[in-house]
Amino acid sequence: KQEVTQIPAALSVPEGENLVLNCSFTDSAIYNLQWFRQDPGKGLTSLLLIQSSQREQTSGRLNASLDKSSGRSTLYIAASQPGDSATYLCAVRESGSRLTFGEGTQLTVNP
Amino acid sequence: GAGVSQSPSNKVTEKGKDVELRCDPISGHTALYWYRQSLGQGLEFLIYFQGNSAPDKSGLPSDRFSAERTGGSVSTLTIQRTQQEDSAVYLCASSPLGGKADTQYFGPGTRLTVL
Numbered sequence: 001k002q003e004v005t006q007i008p009a010a011l012s013v014p015e016g017e018n019l020v021l022n023c024s025f026t027d028s029a030i031y032n033l034q035w036f037r038q039d040p041g042k043g044l045t046s047l048l049l050i051q052s053s054q055r056e057q058t059s060g061r062l063n064a065s066l067d068k069s070s071g072r073s074t075l076y077i078a079a080s081q082p083g084d085s086a087t088y089l090c091a092v093r094e095s096g097s098r099l100t101f102g103e104g105t106q107l108t109v110n111p
Numbered sequence: 112g113a114g115v116s117q118s119p120s121n122k123v124t125e126k127g128k129d130v131e132l133r134c135d136p137i138s139g140h141t142a143l144y145w146y147r148q149s150l151g152q153g154l155e156f157l158i159y160f161q162g163n164s165a166p167d168k169s170g171l172p173s174d175r176f177s178a179e180r181t182g183g184s185v186s187t188l189t190i191q192r193t194q195q196e197d198s199a200v201y202l203c204a205s206s207p208l209g210g211k212a213d214t215q216y217f218g219p220g221t222r223l224t225v226l
Contacts, residue, residue, distance in 0.1 A: 034214065043115070043202055043217035089154065097144070097167050098156035099215065 002027045004092060006102035013080055014110050021075040021105045023090035028068050034099065035064050035075050036089045044089065048075070080109045113137070115218035117203050123224045124193055132188040132221045136205030143186050144206075144215060145178060149199040157201075160186065193225045 003026045013019055023033070032051045036044040048057045048064040050073070056065040063076040073090055087106045091099040116135045124130050136143050145157040156170040160180040171177070175193075180186040190197055200220040206213035 036217075041219075043219040044204075046214045046216065049214050091154075097142070097159035097161065098170060099144075099146075099154075100156070101154035103153040 002030075002092060002094060002100045004090060004100050004102040006088075006090060006105050008105055009103070010106040010108075012108040012110065015080060015082060017080050017109075019077050019080055019107075021077070021088050021090075021107070023073040023075070023102055025071045025073075025092050025100075027094065028071050030068065030092045030094055032093045033064075033066055033073050034091050034093070035062075035073075036091065038087045038089060038104070047088075077107075080107075082109045082111050084109050115203055115205055115216055117201075117218040117221050119221060120219065121222045121224075123226065125226050126195060127192055129189065129191045130193055130223065132190075132201050132223070134186045134188070134203030134205075134218060136184065136186070136203070137216055138184075140205035140207050140216075141183070142206045142208065142213065142215075143180055144204040145186070145188050146202045146204065147172075147199045148202060148220070152199075154202070157188070190223075193223075195225050198223055198225045 005024050007022045034049045035047045038044050050057045050066040061078040066073045085108050087104040089101055089104045091101040118133045141162045143160045146154050148154045158178045159167040175191045178188045200222050202220045204215040204217045206215045
């Protein structure tokens with residue numbers, strides 16, 4: 001059974017800092033990996049989707065990498081802002097329809 | 112265009128009552144998913160609908176849970192004889208084709224509290 005782990009569970013940084021969120025998964029037979037953002041009381045917003053054949057994806061200040069063979073992904077956030085404060089979730093897609101999620105990293109960026 | 116919408120946004124019910132949660136997917140999306148987010152459990156897959164195919168119900172935790180999708184659009188998740196452990200946020204998502212490369216678009220969720 002696939003297990004997804006996110007480290008750290010919570011992170012607090014000053015504004016402007018670059019940071020890395022980590023995600024690991026136990027079964028490397030995945031189709032893709034997706035990073036989401038969740039704000040309190042809201043649904044999930046997709047940030048980046050990396051197909052299994054890709055190594056990284058970039059969107060603005062966000063960069064996600066995928067090392068499928070080692071079962072790891074990182075989300076890099078450059079020049080963090082208070083508006084980046086949210087919970088960040090990674091999820092993997094295997095055969096079939098479901099996404100398997102990690103428990104998230106709660107990020108706080110302090111002004 | 113409009114995103115995925117869910118209703119109600121909050122639902123408080125008494126143990127033993129039945130509840131219905133509604134999801135309106137993005138227009139034209141053929142795939143629809145239900146997930147549950149509980150404290151300490153993270154996000155769990157419940158059920159998946161793809162077009163006219165038989166739904167993947169493998170994530171439903173018990174036979175008290177059922178879901179249907181009428182006309183390939185709106186979906187209703189029904190929980191019978193609710194228990195306190197059913198308290199969670201129920202999230203719905205849709206995707207254009209349901210393919211493995213698809214991005215899933217999530218609604219805001221329904222927060223269910225069972226007293």
